[in-house]
Amino acid sequence: MRFSLTTWNINSVRLRIDLVAKFLEEMQPDVLCLQETKCPDDAFPLKRFKQLGYDHVVLNGQKGYHGVAIVSKLPFESSDIRVFCNNLDSRHISVSFGEKAGMAVPLIVHDFYVPAGGDVPDPDVNAKFAHKLSFLDEMKTCEPLHPRGDARHILVGDLNVAPHENDVWSHKQMLKIVSHTPIECEKLLAVQSEGNWIDVARERIPLSEKIYTWWSYRAADWAASNRGRRLDHIWVSSALKDSIRDFTVTSDARGWERPSDHVPVTTVLEL
DNA sequence: ATGGTAGAGCATCTA
Numbered sequence: 001m002r003f004s005l006t007t008w009n010i011n012s013v014r015l016r017i018d019l020v021a022k023f024l025e026e027m028q029p030d031v032l033c034l035q036e037t038k039c040p041d042d043a044f045p046l047k048r049f050k051q052l053g054y055d056h057v058v059l060n061g062q063k064g065y066h067g068v069a070i071v072s073k074l075p076f077e078s079s080d081i082r083v084f085c086n087n088l089d090s091r092h093i094s095v096s097f098g099e100k101a102g103m104a105v106p107l108i109v110h111d112f113y114v115p116a117g118g119d120v121p122d123p124d125v126n127a128k129f130a131h132k133l134s135f136l137d138e139m140k141t142c143e144p145l146h147p148r149g150d151a152r153h154i155l156v157g158d159l160n161v162a163p164h165e166n167d168v169w170s171h172k173q174m175l176k177i178v179s180h181t182p183i184e185c186e187k188l189l190a191v192q193s194e195g196n197w198i199d200v201a202r203e204r205i206p207l208s209e210k211i212y213t214w215w216s217y218r219a220a221d222w223a224a225s226n227r228g229r230r231l232d233h234i235w236v237s238s239a240l241k242d243s244i245r246d247f248t249v250t251s252d253a254r255g256w257e258r259p260s261d262h263v264p265v266t267t268v269l270e271l
Numbered sequence: 272a273t274g275g276t277a278g279a280g281c282a283t284c285t286a
Binding site (some may be wrong): 011015036038063065117160218261 | 274275276277278279280284285286
């Protein structure tokens, strides 16, 4: 079966529900993983998603900040929320698909919102940066993020790190900027290698080519300056490496009316 | 070297 999945840091799902609808109507992914919903669970716009054909929803929201959600055309078997850094921030949710979704072999999807880490890249003076580094360390040792053998897992989200030189507009000018410091890049790549994850973007697009999924709101003209970063990621377990059929960054979405600073990132797998 | 924007919810935090 053809299976498509999108990850998108929406920066308020309530404010941008019309943009989400526009995207879902055009792209029709089977599953959409959202971050920064900024929405308590009882205020989540469930009805709009149901109208769009996304009947199955799991939520880990909180008031004002953070928040993740997975909406799906396919029914789930189960869902789970994990706590990182002993902190109640809503930064993770996962689901499993199985027979209810027509899958004989289970598929697990993890949706993450890694802490941004503040401005100063020094854990001794910036507690937010220390939190980010600890969060990445915990992801590395988190047993459910170590798919083995034939296990079919997908890990997506706003991981808030652009790990490779061409994941940022200027490697040299970004070395001391949070999201591209060597310590963060090392730790994110350690999470990836510890779980034998395949970076779908770099499986499809060589390391020599620039890829961005985020452009700052603080640019006068985001497209003209094009100072982007690849903060949003789709990883698959090694068992799914040969199932990858497509990878798309919907950069157009950065130019939509009142956009998120992140754009949707989509993969298609043949399961 | 600096300051630049956006959202939630209503002062200030987070990004």
